[in-house]
Amino acid sequence: MIEFRNVNKAYDMANGQNIVLKNVNFKFPERKNIGVLGVNGAGKSTLLRLIAGSEYPDSGRIIRKGRYSWPLGFTGSFHPSLTGIENLRFACRIYNADIKYVTEYVKDFSEIGDYIYEPIKTYSSGMRSRLAFALSMAIDFEVYLVDEIMGVGDQGFQKKCKDAFAAKRENSSIIMVSHSMATIKEYSDVAILLTGDNLEIHDDVEQAIELYSAFTTAST
Amino acid sequence: MEFLNALNVQGRVISALTLRETRARYGNSKLGFFWALFEPFAHVVVFIGIFSALDRATPLGDSMGLFILTGIIPWLLYSNIVSNVTTGLSSNKALLGYPQVMPIDITISRVALEFSTLFLVMLFFLAIAHYMGIRIRIDSFLEMMKPTGLIILLGTGIGLINAAIIPHYPSYTSIFNAFSRPLYFISGIFFTANFLSPEVFEFVDFNPLIHLIEWFRSGYYPSFESDLYDPEYAVFICVGIFTLGLLVERLSSKKARQV
Numbered sequence A: 001m002i003e004f005r006n007v008n009k010a011y012d013m014a015n016g017q018n019i020v021l022k023n024v025n026f027k028f029p030e031r032k033n034i035g036v037l038g039v040n041g042a043g044k045s046t047l048l049r050l051i052a053g054s055e056y057p058d059s060g061r062i063i064r065k066g067r068y069s070w071p072l073g074f075t076g077s078f079h080p081s082l083t084g085i086e087n088l089r090f091a092c093r094i095y096n097a098d099i100k101y102v103t104e105y106v107k108d109f110s111e112i113g114d115y116i117y118e119p120i121k122t123y124s125s126g127m128r129s130r131l132a133f134a135l136s137m138a139i140d141f142e143v144y145l146v147d148e149i150m151g152v153g154d155q156g157f158q159k160k161c162k163d164a165f166a167a168k169r170e171n172s173s174i175i176m177v178s179h180s181m182a183t184i185k186e187y188s189d190v191a192i193l194l195t196g197d198n199l200e201i202h203d204d205v206e207q208a209i210e211l212y213s214a215f216t217t218a219s220t
Numbered sequence B: 001m002e003f004l005n006a007l008n009v010q011g012r013v014i015s016a017l018t019l020r021e022t023r024a025r026y027g028n029s030k031l032g033f034f035w036a037l038f039e040p041f042a043h044v045v046v047f048i049g050i051f052s053a054l055d056r057a058t059p060l061g062d063s064m065g066l067f068i069l070t071g072i073i074p075w076l077l078y079s080n081i082v083s084n085v086t087t088g089l090s091s092n093k094a095l096l097g098y099p100q101v102m103p104i105d106i107t108i109s110r111v112a113l114e115f116s117t118l119f120l121v122m123l124f125f126l127a128i129a130h131y132m133g134i135r136i137r138i139d140s141f142l143e144m145m146k147p148t149g150l151i152i153l154l155g156t157g158i159g160l161i162n163a164a165i166i167p168h169y170p171s172y173t174s175i176f177n178a179f180s181r182p183l184y185f186i187s188g189i190f191f192t193a194n195f196l197s198p199e200v201f202e203f204v205d206f207n208p209l210i211h212l213i214e215w216f217r218s219g220y221y222p223s224f225e226s227d228l229y230d231p232e233y234a235v236f237i238c239v240g241i242f243t244l245g246l247l248v249e250r251l252s253s254k255k256a257r258q259v
Helices: A044-052 A084-095 A099-110 A113-117 A125-138 A155-168 A181-187 A205-219 B002-027 B031-053 B064-091 B093-097 B103-131 B141-165 B172-180 B182-186 B198-204 B208-220 B231-256
Strands: A002-013 A016-027 A034-037 A059-064 A143-147 A173-177 A190-194 A199-202
Touching: A002 A044, A016 A044, A016 A199, A034 A044, A034 A181, A034 A205, A044 A059, A044 A143, A044 A173, A084 A099, A084 A113, A084 A125, A084 B002, A099 A113, A099 A125, A125 A155, A173 A181, A181 A205, A190 A205, A199 A205, B002 B031, B002 B103, B031 B064, B031 B103, B064 B093, B064 B103, B064 B141, B064 B208, B103 B141, B103 B231, B141 B172, B141 B208, B141 B231, B172 B182, B208 B231
Parallel strands: A034 A173, A034 A190, A143 A173
Antiparallel strands: A002 A016, A002 A059, A190 A199
16 A cells, blocks of 8 residues: 655755655555556656655655565666675565575576676676665565666566566566556556646556656657 | 654664665775774874874773873864765655655765764774784763764754755855864864863863864763863753754755655
C-alpha cells in the first residue's frame, strides 16, 4: 500500500525551480503493475525514489506498507569502492536476508563471474544493473521499483529477467519507469502519467501511451 | 510494535554499517590495525624522547609512557571522531539509496568503530606496560568513562557541524584544520594543568579538552586529583555542541538524500 498525502516536491535549478509534484494526493492501486510515463525531466526517477523512501518530499506525507525494493536502476545503491560481494552482504544484512542463499542466487543469475569480487567502480553500467537486478530478485520484495532496467544485457539475460518476474507475479508487483513504450505495454496493467506537477492514472495503458505521445510531440 | 520494528531495522542497519566500516578500514590492508596501534605509539615515543632529552621526570606516576598514553588516547578519540564524522556522509552517500539507511546511522557506526578501536588500543598498551613490569593501577574505571563519553559527544557534535558546513563552503576545511591543530598543544596531553601558571591556565581554560583529559587522568591515577578541571563546564560545552550538531544534522539531512 502506498499513498501520497499533500506531497510537494521540487528541485532547485540554475534558473528557478523544477516542480515535480504539487499538493498531490494519490493512492497507488494495489497489486497492479504500474508503468510511469512522463517527458524527460518530469521527475519519473524522483517519483520512484519518493516511493522507495530513498528521498523525502519537501512537505506532505508518504504512507507505505509492505516491502518495497530500492529503485533498481543504472546508478543503484551500490557503494563504488566496495566489491560486489560486500555490497551484496550489506544489502542482505539490512533486509534481513540469508547471505548464503542470496550469494549463490546472485552468482548464478547475474553472470558477472569473478567480477563479483571486484569493486563496483570497475563495473560497466550493464554489469552494475545485472547485479542490482539479480540481488533484488534474491531478496523477496512485494513491490519492485524499476528504473529503466529492462533493457539490460543481451537477449538471453532479458529473457531470464522476464521469467524471474513472471515467477514473482504471484506475490509481487512492479512500478516501472521506461522510455520504451514496448516495455511499458508488456509489463503494466495500468499507467500513471506525470503531467508536470500531478499524477494521472489511466486504466487503459494504450490510451495513456497515446496521450503521452501527443504530449511529447506537442512539447517539442 | 511499530516502534520495536523500527528499532530492530535501525539496529540491523547500524551493525551492517559498522561491519562495512571495519572492513573498509582494517579488512583490506593488513596495515590497518597496525596503524591504529602505531599512531599513539609514535606520539608516546616522541614525547619520551623529548622529555628525556630535557632530563625531565614524568609529571605523574612512575611511567612517562603511561602518562603520555593517558593524554593521547582521549585526544585521538576526539580528533579521529571529528574527522570520521566529518567525512562519513560524503563517503557513504551511495548507501543512502537504501531507504532504511539514515544519515545518523552512518555517524553512529563510525563513532562506535572509533571508540572500540581506541578502547582495544588502550588495553593493548596497558597489557604491554604490564609485561614490561610497569605497575598498572586504575583508580576508577567509571571516572575514566565519564570524560570519554563527553569526548564522544564533543567530537560527534563538531563532526556533524563540519559535515553540514563543508558542502556550502569547501574552504572551511582548511580553516577548521588551522584552528584545531594548535589545540593539540593546549589540551594537556604532555603536561598537567597545575604545571601551568594560573595566568596561562586562564588562557587555555576555554578548551574543553584540557578539562576532559585532566578528568580522564584523575580517573586513572589514584595519586592524582586535579582541582583545575571543571566538570560542569565540560558537560555544558560537550552536551551543547552535541545538541547543536544533531540540530544541524536534522536540518541538512533532507538535502543529504538528494543525488
